Amino acid sequence: MDKRDNSGMMTAMFRDRESAERAYNELRARGYDKDDINVVMTDKARERHFGDDDDERGDTELGNKSLEGTGAGSAIGGTLGAIVGAVAAIGTSVAIPGLGLVIAGPLAAGLAGAGAGGLTGGLIGALVGAGIPEERAKVYETGIKEGNIVLGFKPHSSEDARYFETHFQKHRGEHIYY
Numbered sequence: 001m002d003k004r005d006n007s008g009m010m011t012a013m014f015r016d017r018e019s020a021e022r023a024y025n026e027l028r029a030r031g032y033d034k035d036d037i038n039v040v041m042t043d044k045a046r047e048r049h050f051g052d053d054d055d056e057r058g059d060t061e062l063g064n065k066s067l068e069g070t071g072a073g074s075a076i077g078g079t080l081g082a083i084v085g086a087v088a089a090i091g092t093s094v095a096i097p098g099l100g101l102v103i104a105g106p107l108a109a110g111l112a113g114a115g116a117g118g119l120t121g122g123l124i125g126a127l128v129g130a131g132i133p134e135e136r137a138k139v140y141e142t143g144i145k146e147g148n149i150v151l152g153f154k155p156h157s158s159e160d161a162r163y164f165e166t167h168f169q170k171h172r173g174e175h176i177y178y
Contacts, residue, residue, distance in 0.1 A: 009038075009131055010161055011152040012173035013143045017049040019172040020149040026167055027153060030160065038105030038130065038152035040123075040140070045147040046102050101144070106130070107152070139175050148174075 014020035027037055041049070101123060107130040123144060127137035132152070140150050155161040161178050168176050 008154050009152050010155050010164060010176070010178040011038075011132060011136070011140070011150060012164075012168040012176040013140060014149045014151065014171075014173055015147075016172070017149070020049075020151060022171045023151055023164075023168055023173060027151070027164070030163070031156070032153055035105065036153050038103070038107040038150075040101065040103050040107065040127075040144060040150045040152075042144055042147065043100045043102055045144070045149060048147060049149070101126075105152070136175070136177050143175065 012023065014023060024037065024039070028034070103126070107126065123141045124134065124137045127140060128134050130152070132140070144150060155164065155178065165176055165178070167173075
């Protein structure tokens with residue numbers, strides 16, 4: 001892995017919808033609940049990666065997840081991708097207009113609990129508040145602003161961490177940390 005820290009959270013950044021969905025779906029297949037997986041992207045990235053889907057491909061969990069915080073949820077219809085599904089499906093997703101972000105997972109729940117005052121640190125503050133070291137949060141902030149998607153979760157075991165490190169690398173994951 002690129003780096004290790006003590007947050008216990010494994011994170012990786014993906015430049016495209018396909019690789020992010022593959023990673024998300026693999027997490028789900030290995031027993032991770034949708035509520036265990038953090039998904040962070042800008043609202044513009046959500047629109048770019050998932051906004052032009054139509055009914056012919058069908059909804060996916062990750063696609064629906066990112067829309068939930070926008071009030072759209074799966075009611076929008078169409079294939080919205082597993083990542084957007086992750087953001088919409090989990091029940092704890094937050095659209096943050098001031099920052100232009102869509103966040104889902106335990107991180108969203110923490111932000112919602114912190115209220116607007118918890119967002120004054122911007123994206124870096126949100127990531128650091130989730131236990132991600134500031135150095136790593138800065139790398140992710142840059143990538144997220146460029147339209148990338150960041151996934152984060154707490155591995156159930158060191159075996160899972162090794163498995164996902166390999167899986168993420170194989171599927172174009174970048175800046176993989178644990």
